[in-house]
Amino acid sequence: MVERKRDRSRLDQPKDTRLQLFRRPNIDQDQFGKFAETFARFMGTARFLLYMTLFVVVWLAWNWLAPDDVKWDDYPFIFLTLMLSLQASYAAPLILLAQNRQEDRDRVIQEGDRQANTRAHADMEFLAREMASLRMALGETATRDYVRSELRSLLAELDERASRAEPEAVPGDEDHG
Numbered sequence: 001m002v003e004r005k006r007d008r009s010r011l012d013q014p015k016d017t018r019l020q021l022f023r024r025p026n027i028d029q030d031q032f033g034k035f036a037e038t039f040a041r042f043m044g045t046a047r048f049l050l051y052m053t054l055f056v057v058v059w060l061a062w063n064w065l066a067p068d069d070v071k072w073d074d075y076p077f078i079f080l081t082l083m084l085s086l087q088a089s090y091a092a093p094l095i096l097l098a099q100n101r102q103e104d105r106d107r108v109i110q111e112g113d114r115q116a117n118t119r120a121h122a123d124m125e126f127l128a129r130e131m132a133s134l135r136m137a138l139g140e141t142a143t144r145d146y147v148r149s150e151l152r153s154l155l156a157e158l159d160e161r162a163s164r165a166e167p168e169a170v171p172g173d174e175d176h177g
Contacts, residue, residue: 059080
């Protein structure tokens with residue numbers, strides 16, 4: 001969705017008279033959301049865990065084993081704790097943002113599925129009504145087997161009548177002599 005900036009020259013819009021000490025940065029929400037999703041996906045991989053483990057091991061090893069004049073974080077490792085806390089404080093909102101975007105996508109997909117299911121249900125009901133009307137129409141129509149059985153019974157009845165009646169003289173069989 002594209003947001004329109006408020007046109008300052010419009011007379012039907014009130015002016016914003018608030019004092020703005022800091023201007024809000026203009027951030028493309030879609031681009032930032034894509035970045036958050038990419039970052040969250042990366043943080044959920046074994047590669048990220050290996051990198052973080054390697055980073056912490058190198059940090060600890062350096063600050064334990066290096067000479068005192070080149071160490072930057074002594075034993076309680078307060079700076080390491082600060083770095084990991086900072087990383088976690090940025091990671092959590094990015095992960096939540098990625099989850100919100102996924103929920104939005106799932107909601108749109110679910111709505112499309114619901115509409116497709118509604119259409120399919122309506123189509124099935126229509127086809128069921130059509131099948132019922134065809135069955136009713138076929139119930140009133142003579143089938144091939146029915147016509148054959150009727151013809152057989154008529155033929156049998158004609159044969160029975162013919163056998164009961166005396167044979168009549170057929171023209172052309174008479175002896176002209």
